[in-house]
Amino acid sequence: MIVGQQKKAEEIIKMLGENWESLLIVGCGTCVTVSLAGGEREVEALANLLQLYYGKKGKKVTISTDTITRQCDFEFIDDIAEKIEDHDIILSLACGVGVQHMVERHPQKLIFPGLNTSFYGATTAVGEWAERCIGCGECILDRFGGVCPVARCSKSLLNGPCGGSQDGKCEVDDEIDCGWELIFNRMKDLDILEKLLVFEDPKDWQPYRDGGPRKLVNKEYYNE
Amino acid sequence: MSESMSLLQKKLEAGHFVVCSELGPPIGANVEFIRKKARKLVGYVDGVNVTDNQTAIVRMSSIVAAHFAREEGLEMIIQATTRDRNRIGLQSDLLGASSLGLNNVLCLTGDHQSFGMDPGSKNVFDLDSVQLIRAVYDMVHKGVLLNGKEMKVPPKMFIGAAANPFGDPFEMQMMKVEKKIEAGAQFIQTQAIYNLDKFEYWMEEVRKRGIHEKTYIMAGILPAKSVKALRMMKTDVAGMDVPDSLIERMEKCEDPEEEGVRVAIEIIERVKKIEGVRGIHLMPVGWEKITPEIIERAGLYPRPEVE
Numbered sequence: 001m002i003v004g005q006q007k008k009a010e011e012i013i014k015m016l017g018e019n020w021e022s023l024l025i026v027g028c029g030t031c032v033t034v035s036l037a038g039g040e041r042e043v044e045a046l047a048n049l050l051q052l053y054y055g056k057k058g059k060k061v062t063i064s065t066d067t068i069t070r071q072c073d074f075e076f077i078d079d080i081a082e083k084i085e086d087h088d089i090i091l092s093l094a095c096g097v098g099v100q101h102m103v104e105r106h107p108q109k110l111i112f113p114g115l116n117t118s119f120y121g122a123t124t125a126v127g128e129w130a131e132r133c134i135g136c137g138e139c140i141l142d143r144f145g146g147v148c149p150v151a152r153c154s155k156s157l158l159n160g161p162c163g164g165s166q167d168g169k170c171e172v173d174d175e176i177d178c179g180w181e182l183i184f185n186r187m188k189d190l191d192i193l194e195k196l197l198v199f200e201d202p203k204d205w206q207p208y209r210d211g212g213p214r215k216l217v218n219k220e221y222y223n224e
Numbered sequence: 225m226s227e228s229m230s231l232l233q234k235k236l237e238a239g240h241f242v243v244c245s246e247l248g249p250p251i252g253a254n255v256e257f258i259r260k261k262a263r264k265l266v267g268y269v270d271g272v273n274v275t276d277n278q279t280a281i282v283r284m285s286s287i288v289a290a291h292f293a294r295e296e297g298l299e300m301i302i303q304a305t306t307r308d309r310n311r312i313g314l315q316s317d318l319l320g321a322s323s324l325g326l327n328n329v330l331c332l333t334g335d336h337q338s339f340g341m342d343p344g345s346k347n348v349f350d351l352d353s354v355q356l357i358r359a360v361y362d363m364v365h366k367g368v369l370l371n372g373k374e375m376k377v378p379p380k381m382f383i384g385a386a387a388n389p390f391g392d393p394f395e396m397q398m399m400k401v402e403k404k405i406e407a408g409a410q411f412i413q414t415q416a417i418y419n420l421d422k423f424e425y426w427m428e429e430v431r432k433r434g435i436h437e438k439t440y441i442m443a444g445i446l447p448a449k450s451v452k453a454l455r456m457m458k459t460d461v462a463g464m465d466v467p468d469s470l471i472e473r474m475e476k477c478e479d480p481e482e483e484g485v486r487v488a489i490e491i492i493e494r495v496k497k498i499e500g501v502r503g504i505h506l507m508p509v510g511w512e513k514i515t516p517e518i519i520e521r522a523g524l525y526p527r528p529e530v531e
Contacts, residue, residue, distance in 0.1 A: 154336055154338075155307075155333055155336060155347070155349045155352070156349050156352075157333060157349070157352040157353075158352055158354075158355070159352050159353075159354035159355065159400070159403050159407075160352075160354065160396065160399055160400035160403055161391070161396055161397065161400060162333050163386065163387070163388030163391045163397065163400075163415060163462070163463040164335070164336075164388075164391075164462030164463045165391065165392075165462075165463075166392070166462070166463065167392070171335075171336060171339075171462035171463070172336050172338050173338075180396065181393065181396065184393065184395075184396040184399075193399075196399060197399060197402065197403065197406075199354065199358065199403065199406065199407060200354075200355070201355070202311060202350065202351050202355045202359075202370065203350075205350070
């Protein structure tokens, strides 16, 4: 899923500015709900906090809330179309995709991001998420025992580790597991270490962002 | 073939035990700084590495600094890390280096940018060190670029790689060394050695795999002038192995600089005896002026001449 982290209240307040009277905070019911950053609970908490802040400052504002299933589908955005148009500004607690999809649907509205979109990750403990994929566009997990060197090695090395890891930890930070040690140990356990001796060609980064912004069309379903 | 060989390669092929050292370019555009440092090394070394923004700190480019040092009469080894340049930039710079007569290159991944003063910079790592070695090998020996384009005048390069005998797990690190050799690394410069027992074990494994017959191995020597420097390396430098006994020895001694020189010489004497070690690579970080003294006292002066 996409993991997000809510921006600090100070940053959000600064971003929203002074020039408005009504604000709609829109949550997203999918990924960022799971990563406890932009779901209904977070939307309500943020609304209360902002209400308190503007109340103390003596600024008269109306703050409304809503959380839709997904902000990356027009279908769900359209469910609250009127509500969006009725407010001066919108604060989206979706990932960057959701924010931009709202912008596309409501080009006349000022729509602000309330989250930082962090990464594609998995829940590794209650309240903890970790990056597992960078969306490079060409999966190579088959050759690395199911552990991704692109996402999990700080240098995205394809032909083995750098010389800097110690005790299974990355040279960048003791909190980061050495991705290559994970790959190595797993392939050793599976008795397929010899696969790692094969030279890995330089990666083609075109399927990643380096081919320009990406778009996918499934002709079977595509409806112009 | 021999006319395309670098002087360093010729000396190694002639069977000489070679001495390389290192020169760190300035943070700034001071050419005289390079020339002065270079002049002090002339006659004492067979090759001098010029680091490529080491520890991810901006310095004068390795190739440009090496060019000035070469003009002072040194045989130079440029360093190329994959941290800052993609395949286009790296190959382009290597063509430039060769055209300047810089014919030795050490191919590295490079320290992560989080170690330096620009932790917020975007890293590149389009290639890894193994892929860079293969790319240089194909440029030099097949006359083609990574994209397959043929060159009328290919570059000439003696290709080197780094190895860390103290990295773990051992088997995984050895696998990487083998891949580097397979990709075309002709010489290896190791991480600084303080733990000689571990280094001897590593060399034993190197010999078992026949690696020493496929590549020239230079043992890394880092003369330390203080206990503080040793402690810093033990705790802060990725992949270093500094035994406590050495730290104690430096603590107890009266003259740490003299002791540092003695330790370096002892290590040189021991690695010289190890089968498969074909030279040393001195890395007196921040203490470059000590290089000639260590080389003289280790009995490695004067250096051999080759045609």
